[in-house]
Every structure is written in structure tokens, then in C-alpha cells.
Amino acid sequence: MQFISFGFLIFLPIVVLINLIIPRKWRYVWLFITSAAFYLSIDVKGSIVLVLSILTTYFAGLLLDKEGDKKGRDKLIFVLCLIINIGMILVLKYLGFFERTVFGIIGKEAQDTIASRIIAPIGISFYVLKAISYLIDVKRGDLKAERNIVKYALYVSFFPQIISGPIERAGDLLPQFSYPLSVDYDRLRDGSMQMLWGYFLKLVVADRLGIFVNSVYSGSGTSGLVTLLATIFYTFEIYCDFGGYSHIAIGAARILGIDVMKNFDSPYLSMSIAEFWRRWHISLSSFFKDYIYIPLGGNRKGTVRKYINIIIVFAVSGLWHGANYTFILWGLLHAVYQIIGFVLKPVRDGAVKLFKVNRSSFSHVLYKVIVTFLLVNFAWVFFRADSVSQAVGILKTCMHPAPWALTSGELFAHGLNEANMLLALIGIGILVIVDIMNYKGVVIREKIMAQGIWFRYLVAIAAVLVILVCGIWGPGYDAASFIYQQF
Amino acid sequence: MKTKILNFCKAAVFFLLLAVCILAATVVVRRKESSYKYADFFDKAKNDQIDVLFMGSSHVINAVNPATLYRNYGITAYNMGGHGSVMQATYWELIEALDYCKPKWVVVDAYMLEKDYQYLDVMEENADPGDINTSVEQLHLNMDAWPLGRLKIAAVNDLIKDPDKRNQFLFDFIVYHDRWSELDENDYRALTGNADRNQLFGAEMRYDVEKTPVTYPDPQEGALLSGHTVGQEYLRKIIDECQRDGIGVVVTYLPFCADTDDKIAANSAGAVAGEYGVPYINMLDKDIIDIRTDLNDTGHLNASGAEKVSRFLGQWLTDNADLADHRGDASYSDWQNKADAYYGSISDMAASEDDLYTELELLSLNEVSGIVYFNQGSGAFHDDTLRKMVSNIAGTDTIYQANGPYILINDVGSGKTYEAFDDGFLGGVPTAMGNLIYQPVEARFRFLYAEENEEMNYLYDDEHADFDIQVITYDPASGEVLTHRYYRSYGNRYRTD
Numbered sequence: 011m012q013f014i015s016f017g018f019l020i021f022l023p024i025v026v027l028i029n030l031i032i033p034r035k036w037r038y039v040w041l042f043i044t045s046a047a048f049y050l051s052i053d054v055k056g057s058i059v060l061v062l063s064i065l066t067t068y069f070a071g072l073l074l075d076k077e078g079d080k081k082g083r084d085k086l087i088f089v090l091c092l093i094i095n096i097g098m099i100l101v102l103k104y105l106g107f108f109e110r111t112v113f114g115i116i117g118k119e120a121q122d123t124i125a126s127r128i129i130a131p132i133g134i135s136f137y138v139l140k141a142i143s144y145l146i147d148v149k150r151g152d153l154k155a156e157r158n159i160v161k162y163a164l165y166v167s168f169f170p171q172i173i174s175g176p177i178e179r180a181g182d183l184l185p186q187f188s189y190p191l192s193v194d195y196d197r198l199r200d201g202s203m204q205m206l207w208g209y210f211l212k213l214v215v216a217d218r219l220g221i222f223v224n225s226v227y228s229g230s231g232t233s234g235l236v237t238l239l240a241t242i243f244y245t246f247e248i249y250c251d252f253g254g255y256s257h258i259a260i261g262a263a264r265i266l267g268i269d270v271m272k273n274f275d276s277p278y279l280s281m282s283i284a285e286f287w288r289r290w291h292i293s294l295s296s297f298f299k300d301y302i303y304i305p306l307g308g309n310r311k312g313t314v315r316k317y318i319n320i321i322i323v324f325a326v327s328g329l330w331h332g333a334n335y336t337f338i339l340w341g342l343l344h345a346v347y348q349i350i351g352f353v354l355k356p357v358r359d360g361a362v363k364l365f366k367v368n369r370s371s372f373s374h375v376l377y378k379v380i381v382t383f384l385l386v387n388f389a390w391v392f393f394r395a396d397s398v399s400q401a402v403g404i405l406k407t408c409m410h411p412a413p414w415a416l417t418s419g420e421l422f423a424h425g426l427n428e429a430n431m432l433l434a435l436i437g438i439g440i441l442v443i444v445d446i447m448n449y450k451g452v453v454i455r456e457k458i459m460a461q462g463i464w465f466r467y468l469v470a471i472a473a474v475l476v477i478l479v480c481g482i483w484g485p486g487y488d489a490a491s492f493i494y495q496q497f
Numbered sequence: 498m499k500t501k502i503l504n505f506c507k508a509a510v511f512f513l514l515l516a517v518c519i520l521a522a523t524v525v526v527r528r529k530e531s532s533y534k535y536a537d538f539f540d541k542a543k544n545d546q547i548d549v550l551f552m553g554s555s556h557v558i559n560a561v562n563p564a565t566l567y568r569n570y571g572i573t574a575y576n577m578g579g580h581g582s583v584m585q586a587t588y589w590e591l592i593e594a595l596d597y598c599k600p601k602w603v604v605v606d607a608y609m610l611e612k613d614y615q616y617l618d619v620m621e622e623n624a625d626p627g628d629i630n631t632s633v634e635q636l637h638l639n640m641d642a643w644p645l646g647r648l649k650i651a652a653v654n655d656l657i658k659d660p661d662k663r664n665q666f667l668f669d670f671i672v673y674h675d676r677w678s679e680l681d682e683n684d685y686r687a688l689t690g691n692a693d694r695n696q697l698f699g700a701e702m703r704y705d706v707e708k709t710p711v712t713y714p715d716p717q718e719g720a721l722l723s724g725h726t727v728g729q730e731y732l733r734k735i736i737d738e739c740q741r742d743g744i745g746v747v748v749t750y751l752p753f754c755a756d757t758d759d760k761i762a763a764n765s766a767g768a769v770a771g772e773y774g775v776p777y778i779n780m781l782d783k784d785i786i787d788i789r790t791d792l793n794d795t796g797h798l799n800a801s802g803a804e805k806v807s808r809f810l811g812q813w814l815t816d817n818a819d820l821a822d823h824r825g826d827a828s829y830s831d832w833q834n835k836a837d838a839y840y841g842s843i844s845d846m847a848a849s850e851d852d853l854y855t856e857l858e859l860l861s862l863n864e865v866s867g868i869v870y871f872n873q874g875s876g877a878f879h880d881d882t883l884r885k886m887v888s889n890i891a892g893t894d895t896i897y898q899a900n901g902p903y904i905l906i907n908d909v910g911s912g913k914t915y916e917a918f919d920d921g922f923l924g925g926v927p928t929a930m931g932n933l934i935y936q937p938v939e940a941r942f943r944f945l946y947a948e949e950n951e952e953m954n955y956l957y958d959d960e961h962a963d964f965d966i967q968v969i970t971y972d973p974a975s976g977e978v979l980t981h982r983y984y985r986s987y988g989n990r991y992r993t994d
Contacts, residue, residue: 195500195504195508427678429677429678430678433678463507467511467514470511470515471511471514471515471518474515474518474519475518475519475522478519478522478670478674479522479526479674479677480674480675480677481674482675483671483674484665484671484672484674484675485661485662485665485671485672
């Protein structure tokens with residue numbers, strides 16, 4: 011059962027209705043039952059891994075939380091539990107990759123081995139990180155271990171988050187399971203509107219752009235300008251896809267009385283790569299910062315060490331996204347961007363001073379946003395490509411613009427006719443406007459809710475109709491999954 | 498509590514409005530082919546005006562023209578044929594139709610009786626995915642118009658195996674929502690019930706002429722299908738259903754270029770009909786159409802063939818079915834109007850058509866008068882199809898004796914035809930254009946004029962001196978010339994330039 015399935019559209023209202031009826035103190039049981047059912051409907055075999063992760067971290071947490079002088083034992087339990095959980099990811103997600111790499115180094119042909127046939131359980135990269143963050147928080151003493159195993163299991167498996175996050179911290183979520191917020195009419199409306207926005211981004215924009223992008227990336231002989239456009243479309247596709255998912259997840263949690271952290275905050279309006287990572291996939295970025303970068307020393311141990319730490323964090327981030335060199339390169343590119351940014355900071359500051367640039371002027375802000383966007387766009391080429399050589403090929407093609415593709419009809423030969431192309435561009439336009447408003451602290455959803463009833467109804471009905479009519483779904487399209495689900 | 502009730506009411510209003518809008522969107526984006534075909538069926542069934550239902554595949558769609566049946570026999574019939582309809586699809590089409598009307602007779606064509614698969618989305622083992630796709634798409638044309646209900650669910654469950662595909666029939670918005678970028682005015686007119694509709698009571702006429710019809714060997718005398726097929730099972734169900742409801746049923750096998758297996762299936766249809774004691778008309782064995790002139794393609798009849806088959810069936814029903822003649826009944830005026838409109842359109846098409854075969858096909862329907870002239874040395878004298886078409890219009894074999902030139906005057910108003918060939922001439926034959934005189938003079942020059950206007954030579958003008966074929970159409974009543982078209986022959990192809 012995916013978020014974009016009829017099953018989910020039936021499942022969620024039932025869950026919400028019963029959740030409204032059940033006494034608050036028992037809601038977590040209901041949410042756990044439904045979360046288990048949700049996951050089982052997607053991946054029965056994978057549920058074994060989920061249970062293993064829950065049980066190991068739950069009992070390890072209890073043991074770590076016991077009073078007394080037991081540093082050695084705690085360390086052993088902690089490391090063992092980490093090994094088990096990270097080991098599960100490594101084996102299930104990366105064994106095939108490691109095997110291919112080793113075979114490549116020794117010059118052997120990779121055969122059809124068990125490793126190459128392993129399919130990682132759905133959401134493993136997300137729920138294991140949640141479990142690990144809980145374990146570390148307990149170990150550090152930042153969090154009391156959860157005694158109630160159902161509540162803890164719900165924390166790891168909470169169905170709006172289990173497939174692709176946000177990777178919420180236990181400290182934020184567990185108290186909400188104990189004392190869930192009352193779900194009133196306004197909360198229902200707000201959560202539903204956020205879900206609608208998510209469905210719009212996913213079905214109307216992301217999957218529409220995906221048709222064009224897939225056609226260009228899987229074809230050959232495409233002109234430079236169209237290829238360049240495809241790379242830009244992918245930049246928006248992945249944002250709308252993952253951002254859309256996150257909005258659906260956050261909205262679904264909200265109408266269940268649970269507040270979930272924001273995962274995106276107008277990332278493409280960032281004025282630097284560092285800012286981009288504070289606004290893109292916030293739950294993952296903060297995980298890496300809190301549990302890898304800072305423990306490695308962060309920026310406290312000198313400049314060189316800081317750069318090494320950045321490289322480590324982004325290499326891990328790349329690898330986390332997938333078992334392929336393209337992802338590692340993507341991560342490293344972001345690390346390099348940041349290091350170059352730090353190295354060139356004096357030069358940039360000097361230039362600003364020399365040319366008397368007003369840093370807060372619109373033109374300078376726009377310049378920085380565009381440069382950051384283009385750098386991010388460049389890196390996404392590696393993220394999207396099936397291989398490094400394909401990514402290089404795409405970039406080379408972009409170097410030969412061939413502007414006549416705009417008028418020769420080639421633009422519309424990649425799965426999107428004029429109407430669909432126009433709709434895709436309108437979708438991007440709406441996204442940009444909403445993000446600019448969000449950047450300025452204006453939440454469009456709240457603005458709509460503050461209007462008269464006829465306007466609210468009009469917007470909501472129009473949104474549903476646009477999603478249903480213009481959304482990419484139904485036979486002929488594989489819109490059944492989200493890009494980040496594979497990670 | 499008051500706030501809760503108010504919120505509940507507001508939510509209810511919202512969902513009601515949303516449901517109405519989604520329903521409207523569903524109507525607008527739905528493909529209109531199915532509702533186009535059946536819109537008149539629902540209207541006529543509501544008024545209990547349908548006496549005969551014609552069931553079957555596209556063979557039926559193209560072969561049976563209810564306008565002909567009404568115009569010539571006063572029979573009110575609806576053509577329910579579906580593109581690619583195998584017998585089980587035809588069965589469910591009938592079951593759906595019987596939910597809306599109770600005809601006096603059902604005529605079911607048994608084409609594809611030999612098909613031995615149940616599900617249209619599976620078909621035979623190793624079926625081509627393209628064929629499966631076409632089969633499912635064609636079923637949409639048959640099914641989309643029927644509202645969601647118990648019968649439709651049963652039909653879809655019986656015809657489609659894949660649960661996802663079943664849902665696409667029950668909730669066709671799943672399939673059609675992405676038509677949003679191709680919507681036109683007609684799609685929006687569906688909201689007010691004014692979308693385009695079939696004007697031939699479900700039939701579709703085709704106007705091409707198959708120039709290379711094929712004939713196949715006959716099977717052994719009395720050869721039948723070797724085993725029991727799904728097609729046979731559903732033909733039995735159709736007959737059962739009709740007999741249970743007291744509806745007269747007749748099984749047909751409409752004419753086309755049937756291969757040996759089709760002929761065996763036709764024999765088997767007769768055997769099934771015989772089991773139930775219902776009449777069976779195997780038109781493959783009857784001299785109703787001429788495959789050289791009456792086929793649109795090897796599988797389907799053209800308008801000329803449909804006229805012949807419809808008249809045959811109309812006569813059969815008149816003789817055997819005890820049906821009322823509704824002509825002259827004011828409440829059936831729409832039937833008359835549509836029949837008149839169809840035959841009126843034949844004249845218009847004949848006037849606008851620039852394909853020689855089609856023009857002659859339309860002339861053969863005798864709705865517009867015409868003069869056909871082949872000059873000496875014309876390629877038309879070596880074209881069997883063309884000569885046969887002329888022969889059909891003339892009702893004689895004179896054309897076969899001609900070496901050139903040749904003229905045929907078909908005066909529909911008087912019901913007479915006049916021919917002359919080689920050195921022969923016509924002297925003052927009475928037509929709506931006047932008393933026409935035809936006189937060949939030399940290879941590129943001949944006279945055709947009315948005694949009342951000797952200055953007007955219809956068969957010669959300098960600009961078209963080297964065109965070897967001329968076709969003139971004129972109004973059967975007033976004699977006004979409607980079109981005068983010149984053709985040049987290039988082998989068996991004819992061009993107007």
C-alpha cells in the first residue's frame with residue numbers, strides 16, 4: 011500500500027476516524043497496529059528486519075538506561091547493537107555493491123550470486139537510522155529509554171514515516187504517542203491541505219517531469235538544450251517527489267494528532283551549499299550532523315580536520331542514498347563545493363569589498379541563489395544517472411546547446427506534449443511561488459485557511475480535481491513509488 | 498456540541514460539492530465513442546421503440562443499417578454490434594440491453610464462434626500483447642456507456658481476469674483522466690447531454706471498396722468445429738436468454754471473405770441454432786452481396802453491401818417476424834428523420850467524393866442519378882472491379898461487351914438505365930435532365946446533350962480532353978447537374994488531376 015494508491019486513500023480515513031474515537035491514552039496501540047498492517051502490506055519479508063531492529067535497540071536501550079557503574083558493559087551492548095543494525099543495512103543494501111566492486115578490482119565478472127539478488131527491505135535506511143538515533147540518545151543520556159515496547163515499536167514503525175522519513179528523533183515523537191494532541195476540525199483541514207499539496211507535487215509535477223527526464227536519460231541523440239532542460243527538470247522532479255512525499259507524511263501524521271518535523275524548507279532558494287543542506291532533507295542532514303559530523307570533531311579540531319569531516323559525512327550521505335559510485339560522487343561533489351566555498355571565502359569577501367557589492371541587494375541574492383541552484387543541479391546529474399559514464403555523457407551533451415530544439419519539435423518528443431509541458435512549467439511556477447512565500451515566513455496553507463468558506467472550498471476542490479484529472483496515475487504510468495523509497 | 502454539528506455539516510457540504518465536481522469531471526474526460534454509439538439506444542429503449550436488436554461484432558456494425566430497415570420496412574432496430582466483440586462480450590451486451598428494453602426479436606451474428614478463450618485480457622496462450630491491448634480497448638467501447646451496477650460488475654468479472662483492469666472498466670476515470678489535454682467542445686457538451694451521437698441507430702457505414710477480395714476453399718460438407726468452444730457456449734446462452742424471455746431469435750453469419758475456418762464456424766453456428774430450433778441464415782452460402790463490389794475490406798461490408806444485407810434481413814423479418822410497420826406513426830418521426838438524413842447524405846457524399854470506386858458505390862445506392870462515361874482505350878475496361886460496379890448500377894452485363902467508348906445513364910427518377918458502347922448511340926432518352934442524345938464522333942470527341950439545349954455538350958470540354966473517364970451526377974427530380982468529375986486512369990488507379 012503506497013501513499014499514492016486507492017488502498018491508502020481508504021486506509022487513512024479509517025485509521026483517522028477510529029483514532030478520533032479511541033481514548034487518547036490507547037491511541038498509540040491503534041497507531042502501532044495500523045503501522046504494522048501498513049508495513050506488512052508493502053513488505054512482508056522485510057518486516058523481519060524491522061522487528062529485529064526494533065527489538066535489538068529496544069532492549070539495548072533498556073540495558074543502557076540501567077543505573078550503576080557499568081561503562082564497559084554499556085559500551086559492548088552499544089557497539090553490538092550498532093553492528094547488528096548497521097550490519098543489516100550493509101548486508102541487505104550494499105553487499106551486492108561491495109561484491110561488484112571487489113570483482114571489478116580483481117577483474118572478475120560478477121556472477122548471479124545471492125548478494126546480487128538481495129532486495130533491501132522497504133524503508134530500511136530510514137527506520138534503522140531512527141532506531142540508531144534513539145540508541146545513541148539513550149547512550150548519551152539525552153533520552154530516557156522507553157519502557158513500553160509498543161510505544162517504542164510505534165516510534166520506529168510509525169506508518170507515515172516508515173517508507174521515507176522524515177527521520178524523526180525519539181525525543182520529539184515518543185512524548186506525542188503518550189500524550190497525542192486532540193484532532194480538531196482545524197487540524198484535520200490543515201493536515202488534509204498539506205497532504206493535497208504533497209499529492210500535487212508528486213502526481214502533477216514530479217511524475218510529469220519524470221516522463222521527460224526518463225525519456226532523455228534513457229535515449230540517445232538528444233540535443234544539448236533538451237538534455238540541459240532534462241537536468242533542470244530532474245532537479246525539480248526529485249524535490250517535488252521527495253518534498254511531496256514528506257508533505258503527505260507530515261499531513262497524514264498531523265490528522266492523527268502527531269506533529270512531525272519539517273523535512274524541506276525552500277531548499278532551492280539557498281544562497282550557499284551549506285544553507286542548501288540546512289534546508290534539504292533536514293531530518294537526514296541533522297542526523298549526519300548530530301551523529302557523525304560532531305562526534306568526528308566537527309569544526310573544533312582545525313581546518314584540515316573539518317574538511318576531512320565534511321568529506322566523510324558527504325561520502326556517507328552519498329552511500330546512504332544508494333549502492334552506486336554515482337551517489338558517492340554526488341555526495342563528494344557537495345563536500346567539494348563546501349570546501350571550495352570555505353577556501354575561497356577570503357577571495358569572495360575581498361571581491362565584495364572591492365566592487366562594493368551590497369550583499370543584501372536583490373541582484374546579489376539572486377546571483378547567489380542561481381549559482382547555488384546550478385551547482386546543486388550539476389550534482390543531481392550524477393545522482394540521476396545510472397553510471398558515472400552516463401552522467402559524464404549527459405554533461406558533455408549539455409555543452410552543445412543546439413537552441414533550435416526549442417522550435418524543431420524535439421522539445422515535445424520526450425513524452426510531454428504542449429499541454430503537458432505547459433502544465434509542468436505551471437507546476438514548477440507554483441512551487442517556486444510557494445517556496446518564496448515560505449522563505450519569507452508566509453505559509454500559504456494558513457493564508458488559504460484564513461479566507462472565506464467559498465474560497466477555501468474552491469481551492470480545495472480545484473486542487474483535488476487537478477490532482478485527479480491532471481495527475482500522472484493509472485494504467486501506463488509507473489507512478490506507484492517515490493524516488494526516495496529506494497534509498 | 499453545536500460547533501461539532503456545524504463542522505460536520507460544513508464537511509458534508511464540502512464532500513457533496515466535491516463529489517458533484519468529480520462526477521462532472523468523470524463525464525467530461527470519458528471517451529465518447531461508447532456513449533456516442535448507445536445514446537440513441539437509451540432514448541429509444543426508454544420509449545419502448547426498439548423491436549429488433551442486432552448483436553455481434555464489427556461485421557454487424559457495418560452490415561446492418563437500421564435506417565434501411567426503417568425506410569423500407571418500417572422496422573425499428575438498433576445495431577448493438579461491438580468492435581471486436583467475441584460471443585461472450587456480445588452475450589453481456591445483450592444482457593445489459595435487455596435491462597433497458599424488451600425487443601421482439603434478437604438477431605445475433607456468430608462471427609468468431611470458434612474463439613475458445615474466456616478472458617479478453619488474456620486471450621489465447623501466447624497472445625500478442627498488442628492484440629490483448631486492442632481487445633481490452635474495444636471492450637471499453639462496448640462497456641463504457643453502461644452505468645455501474647450489478648450487471649456491469651458481473652459482465653466485467655466474466656470478461657476480464659486482471660482485477661486492476663476490471664477496476665478500469667468499473668471506474669473508467671482511472672483510464673480516461675489523462676484525456677484532459679485532448680478535450681474538445683463535444684467532451685464538455687456531454688455535461689448537458691448534448692454530445693454527438695450516432696445517427697444510424699448504432700450502425701456505421703463504410704465507403705471504401707475492397708479491390709482484391711480473396712476466396713478460400715470450402716471445408717468438407719457439414720464440417721463442424723472439432724471441440725466445444727467458449728464462443729459456442731455463449732451463443733447457447735444468448736439463445737437461452739432470449740427464449741426464456743420470449744424473444745424471437747435468429748442466428749446469422751454475415752458475408753465477408755470468409756476463410757475455411759470461418760466457414761466451419763458458420764456451419765457450427767447452424768448446428769447450435771438447430772439444437773434450439775431457431776432460424777439460421779448463413780449468408781456465406783447466399784448470393785446476397787458481390788464480394789467484388791460490396792466489401793469495404795476483406796472483413797467488412799461497405800455501404801453498398803450493407804444496403805443489400807439490410808434489405809435481405811428486413812425482408813426476412815417482414816416475412817417471418819410479425820413486426821409492426823411504424824412508418825407514418827408520428828411518435829416514430831425521429832426514425833424517419835434519421836433514415837431520410839442518411840439517404841440524403843448519400844447524395845451529398847456522391848457530390849463530394851473524388852474516389853471513383855466510392856463514387857460508383859454511392860451511385861449504386863440509387864439515391865442520386867448519374868452518367869458514367871468511359872472513353873475508348875480507358876483503363877476502366879481492364880478493371881474488373883470497376884466494370885462489375887458499373888454492371889451493378891446498370892443491371893446488365895453490357896459493359897463487358899464494350900471495347901470503348903461506353904456510356905451509362907442511370908436515371909433514378911424514372912428508374913431506368915440506358916447504355917451505349919463502341920459505335921452505338923442514344924437518341925433522345927428521357928431523363929430528368931431532358932431527352933438526352935449521345936453520339937460518339939471520334940476518339941476525343943463525342944456529344945451528349947439534351948434536345949432542349951443542344952448547345953450544351955456534357956461530354957466535352959477542351960480542358961479535360963485527355964481525361965478518359967467522366968462521371969456526372971444530377972438531381973433525380975430536377976435534373977440539375979450536381980457534379981461533373983473527370984478521372985484519368987493509371988492502371989487500376991484513378992486520379993482527378
